[in-house]
Amino acid sequence: MENNIEEIRHSLSHIMAQAILNLYPKTKLGMGPAIENGFYYDFLLTKTLAPEDLQKIEAKMKEIILQNQKFTKKNISKLVAKKLFSAKGGSASGGKDQPFKLELIKDLPGKTVSIYTTEPDKKLQATSYKLQPFVDLCKGPHIKNTSEIKLDTFKLTKIAGAYWKGSEKNKMLTRIYGLAFSTKDELQKYITMQEEAEKRDHRILGQKLDLFCFSDLVGGGLPLYTPKGVAIKEELQKEVERICRGYGFQKVSCPSLTKIDLFEISGHAKKFNDELFRVSSPNGHSFALKPVQCPHHTQIYASKPRSYKDLPIKYMESDKQYRAEKTGEVGGLTRVYAITVEDGHTFCTREQVKDEIKAMVNIIKEFYSSIGLWGNHWISLSTRGKDFSKYIGEKKDWDLCEKILKEVSDEMNLGAIKCPGEAALYGPKLDFMFKDAIGKEVQIPTVQIDFATPKKFNLVYTDKDGKEKNPVMVHRAILGSYERFLALIIEHFAGAFPVWLSPVQVSIIPISEKHLEYANSIKQKLLENNIRLEIRDEAETLGKKIRTVEMQKVPYLLILGDKEIQAEAVSVRQRSKGDLGQMPLDKFIQQIIEEIKNKK
RNA sequence: GCCAGAGUGGCUUAGUGGUAAAGCAAUCGCAUCGUAAGCGAUAGACCGUGGGUUCGAAUCCCACCUCUGGCUCCA
Numbered sequence: 227m228e229n230n231i232e233e234i235r236h237s238l239s240h241i242m243a244q245a246i247l248n249l250y251p252k253t254k255l256g257m258g259p260a261i262e263n264g265f266y267y268d269f270l271l272t273k274t275l276a277p278e279d280l281q282k283i284e285a286k287m288k289e290i291i292l293q294n295q296k297f298t299k300k301n302i303s304k305l306v307a308k309k310l311f312s313a314k315g316g317s318a319s320g321g322k323d324q325p326f327k328l329e330l331i332k333d334l335p336g337k338t339v340s341i342y343t344t345e346p347d348k349k350l351q352a353t354s355y356k357l358q359p360f361v362d363l364c365k366g367p368h369i370k371n372t373s374e375i376k377l378d379t380f381k382l383t384k385i386a387g388a389y390w391k392g393s394e395k396n397k398m399l400t401r402i403y404g405l406a407f408s409t410k411d412e413l414q415k416y417i418t419m420q421e422e423a424e425k426r427d428h429r430i431l432g433q434k435l436d437l438f439c440f441s442d443l444v445g446g447g448l449p450l451y452t453p454k455g456v457a458i459k460e461e462l463q464k465e466v467e468r469i470c471r472g473y474g475f476q477k478v479s480c481p482s483l484t485k486i487d488l489f490e491i492s493g494h495a496k497k498f499n500d501e502l503f504r505v506s507s508p509n510g511h512s513f514a515l516k517p518v519q520c521p522h523h524t525q526i527y528a529s530k531p532r533s534y535k536d537l538p539i540k541y542m543e544s545d546k547q548y549r550a551e552k553t554g555e556v557g558g559l560t561r562v563y564a565i566t567v568e569d570g571h572t573f574c575t576r577e578q579v580k581d582e583i584k585a586m587v588n589i590i591k592e593f594y595s596s597i598g599l600w601g602n603h604w605i606s607l608s609t610r611g612k613d614f615s616k617y618i619g620e621k622k623d624w625d626l627c628e629k630i631l632k633e634v635s636d637e638m639n640l641g642a643i644k645c646p647g648e649a650a651l652y653g654p655k656l657d658f659m660f661k662d663a664i665g666k667e668v669q670i671p672t673v674q675i676d677f678a679t680p681k682k683f684n685l686v687y688t689d690k691d692g693k694e695k696n697p698v699m700v701h702r703a704i705l706g707s708y709e710r711f712l713a714l715i716i717e718h719f720a721g722a723f724p725v726w727l728s729p730v731q732v733s734i735i736p737i738s739e740k741h742l743e744y745a746n747s748i749k750q751k752l753l754e755n756n757i758r759l760e761i762r763d764e765a766e767t768l769g770k771k772i773r774t775v776e777m778q779k780v781p782y783l784l785i786l787g788d789k790e791i792q793a794e795a796v797s798v799r800q801r802s803k804g805d806l807g808q809m810p811l812d813k814f815i816q817q818i819i820e821e822i823k824n825k826k
Numbered sequence: 827g828c829c830a831g832a833g834u835g836g837c838u839u840a841g842u843g844g845u846a847a848a849g850c851a852a853u854c855g856c857a858u859c860g861u862a863a864g865c866g867a868u869a870g871a872c873c874g875u876g877g878g879u880u881c882g883a884a885u886c887c888c889a890c891c892u893c894u895g896g897c898u899c900c901a
Contacts, residue, residue, distance in 0.1 A: 236901090259900045266900095277831075386896035387829025398829050401896070429894095433837080446892070552827060647898080738858040765858085773862035787860060797861080805861055 233369045235260035235406045237297060238287070238380055239267045241372065242402060245286035246271075263416060264380070264406045268388045268399040275400060280382040283402070287380075291372040379413055380406035428559055428662075428713040431721040435778060437712070437729070438559065447551065447563040449709065454729035457758060459566070459708050461727050463544050465825070466568055466704050469593060473585050475542040475570055480522035482546060483513040491682050492521040493618045497651050501550045503563075515548035520676075520701060523571045524683045527697075532687040537697060538574035538582060544708070545569075559709045560668065568705035573685065573697040579675060583634050583656075586673045586702040590658060593704055594671070596825050599660060599718060605640050606657040606669075607631055611647030618652055619678030627675040628654045650701070652676040662717050670706040670714060675699075722779040722801060726822045732759040733775040737768050737787035744791050748784060748811060755815050757822075776801065782818060 239258035242265070246253050250273055258267025369375065381404060388401040407413040424430075432438050437455035444450060451459060467477065483505060489495040494517060495502065503515040516522065523541045532539070546564050572582050594600040609628050610617055617624070631654055635642035642656055649655060655674035659667050676699040679685075686694040705711040715723070725731055732752060736745040745761050752759050760780075762771045768785070775783055783799040789808070790796055796814055798806040 239901095261900075274830085384895070385830055388897050398897080400829070403896085440893095442892075735861090737860060740858075767857090767859055767864055768861065769859085770863055771861095776862055783861080785861065789860080799861060 230369060230374065231406070231408050232260055233367045234375055234379075234408070235265045237368045237372070238375065238404060238406050239265035240297075240368070241287050241290050241375075242267050242283065242382070242404065243269070244290055245283050246402075248290075249282065249286055264383075264404045266401050266403045268401045271400045275385050275402075277385065280385065280402070284382050287382075288377050291375050291377060294371055294373045296371050297368045376410070378410045379408065380404055381413065381417075423717075426717045426720045428716040431716050432559065435716075435721050435729075437716070445563075447561070449559055449562060449564075455712070457729040458712065458723065458727055462705060462708065462711065463568065465726075466593060467542065467544075469589055470540075470542055470570060470704070473540070473589060474538065475540040478523065478526055478541045478543050480516070480519055480526075480543065480545065482515055482548070484516055484522065486512065486514045488521045488525070489514055489517070492518075492524075492679060493651055493682065494518060494521070497616065498549075503548045503550050517547055517549045519543055519545060519547060519567065519569050520571055520679060520699070521683070524679060524685055524699075527573050527685055528683060532573075532697075534575060534687055534689045537687060538572045538578055539697075540570065540572045542568075542570035544705075559713045562709055565710075566708040568703055568708060568711075570702050570704070572700040572702070573680070573687075574700065575687075575689075575695075576698055579698050579700065580630055580634060582700045583630065583673055583675065584638060586700065587634065587638055587640065587656070589702075590671045590673070590704055594658075597715065597718075597724070599714075603658050603660045605635070605642040606645045606648060606659060607635060607642040607654065608648030608650075608657050609644060609646050609654045610649045616651075617649065618682065619676075623677035624654065627677065630675060631656055631673075650674050650676075652678040652699075653701075655701075660714055662714060668710055668714060670703075670710055672701070672703050672706065674701040676701060722781075724825065725781045725818060726825050728779070728781050729758065730760050730778065730780045731757050731818065731822070732782045732784060733778075733780040734759060734761045734784045734786065735768065735771050735775070736761070736763060737785065739763075739765075741786050741788070741791065745786050748786065748796060751811060752815065755819060757815070757818060772799070782814075784814070 236259070239260060243258065246267075246269055250271060252272045253269050258265060382402060383405055384403045386401045386403065388399045405413060405416060407416060432455070435454065436452050437458065438449045438451050440446065440449060467475075486495060486502075486504070489502070495514075498517055502517055505511070505513045505515055523543070526541060527539060544566060546566050548564055551561060551563060572586075574582050591600060594603070607628075610624055614621075631642070632644075634640070635656070640656070645657075648657065653674050653676040655672050657669045658671040659669050662668055677696070679699050680696045685697055687697055689695045715727075723729075734745045734748055734752075736742045742761075742763055745763070749759060749761055762775060764771070766774075772783065772785075779801060781801045783801075785797040785799060787797075793808060795808045795810050797808050798814055800806055
């Protein structure tokens with residue numbers, strides 16, 4: 227890739243802005259950066275764009291490029307800063323802690339345009355880039371001349387809305403996305419790759435492989451797991467619990483309902499008021515469906531007196547939690563109302579916290595390495611933002627927690643990147659971010675320190691000196707939610723799960739009806755070894771059955787005909803590798819059991 | 827919630843104002859097969875819902891529902 231692709235992408239966003247301004251002169255402009263693989267720009271348009279309009283805009287952009295225009299750079303920081311601060315209205319608070327403004331800038335060369343911008347400090351460094359007749363504020367980098375852009379290396383892809391909150395009325399900017407690469411081939415390659423990735427989408431594979439489904443009567447955002455989906459879910463759960471038991475976790479089980487009081491004390495009721503399902507009955511009950519299970523676990527801890535000798539106490543539970551997500555946010559398996567969370571909590575002393583966190587990180591590393599996902603991630607040290615009212619607990623505790631997490635990151639070489647404003651209600655956390663098939667990031671495992679919750683619930687233990695002290699809670703999720711995790715691995719393996727996770731591990735194919743009896747005897751022996759299997763006894767040709775089973779991504783096929791009966795053996799065909807030839811059944815069983823054990 | 831797009835048998839899709847098509851899957855029959863699609867037949871859709879325009883609507887208009895993509899930061 228040529229090294230000026232960044233400049234090209236960046237410049238293209240401005241060229242698009244110019245094209246828009248030419249086509250729709252009343253447009254007030256927003257902003258637009260270069261992004262991975264392309265660029266986008268947000269506009270305040272007076273007109274709604276249809277997808278066909280993209281072609282018009284693209285044509286206009288090409289026209290501008292062909293004029294071989296120069297990007298002229300001129301430092302006008304003072305002027306800009308002055309105008310930005312003196313203009314009236316439009317002040318807005320954008321997103322988390324970033325104030326930004328929509329201001330009118332006059333007296334600049336070319337047309338009068340509006341821009342919105344973020345931090346005042348950054349504005350001072352802003353320079354204007356002029357591409358007649360449009361003036362845009364931008365730090366760059368840009369190409370020198372539009373002639374550096376080849377016409378067939380970019381493509382506008384989609385129109386989207388970008389929510390811009392904070393102004394008197396909420397406004398929606400129109401965002402136009404584009405792709406841009408150094409060469410036409412790279413662009414085409416990316417598009418093809420994207421199409422391939424879409425075929426691996428967990429929703430498509432989930433349906434094809436019959437892992438989960440939805441029902442209009444049950445409702446959107448409420449996935450139903452089929453037998454095959456459950457097989458995977460249970461294997462995952464067994465594996466994660468096996469690992470966690472090694473670290474001292476014990477399973478507990480709590481009801482989905484609770485009195486709202488529990489969440490009022492924990493602070494969840496206040497912070498997640500709008501996302502809490504409330505359940506009532508004609509008999510006067512008033513409950514909430516649990517959106518998290520930490521508070522329940524505190525009550526198991528609180529059920530009897532605890533000594534420092536008991537700590538750390540570690541509970542784990544995989545259960546459904548319910549969150550009333552906003553309607554537009556529900557979809558697929560990744561955003562649902564009912565999520566099955568693989569959750570765990572350690573109650574420990576302050577001295578034990580660091581080791582506990584390291585242990586959790588090790589669990590995560592061990593588990594994700596075993597399925598080949600470790601390395602395909604980055605870690606966020608999610609800390610508190612500026613608005614302290616969104617969190618519970620004391621400042622000194624937060625600072626200490628953050629320090630501990632930083633030390634863990636350093637000592638374990640995790641390279642966690644600090645992300646302010648991403649903390650949980652009760653404490654900072656280490657979030658592990660993975661990428662799905664189409665490159666979108668998803669947060670899955672997490673480790674969180676919490677000094678606040680035990681205090682809220684008056685959890686105590688008796689220390690060596692006979693005094694009562696509050697334990698520290700460490701929250702951790704290895705799989706995060708089963709739904710998200712399942713989505714991630716469906717896409718990661720493109721449905722071809724390793725044997726231990728495959729819902730059907732062996733498909734037995736009798737060549738014709740005469741061989742069914744032998745197939746059943748093989749089935750019995752496999753069942754005795756806890757191998758998940760199916761017999762394809764439908765009246766179809768061998769080729770057809772093999773095709774069906776290959777498409778279902780079953781790892782092993784046993785083909786049974788006269789030859790096998792005579793040799794008292796099985797013919798093994800391995801997924802995507804083809805015929806492995808004949809072998810005695812015992813040998814096959816031994817081999818597959820070994821493979822399952824090694825999680826290969 | 828907001829911006830945009832899409833809803834046609836179980837699935838994938840064709841059909842732009844004049845009698846709803848095809849493939850896969852299903853069911854039944856024939857075939858009993860040696861490593862990725864055997865042959866034939868049958869059944870299955872008031873075209874998301876409601877309203878409007880029209881002699882006539884899957885198709886045009888309006889509303890609603892559902893699904894898909896997008897919506898912290900990025901200069």
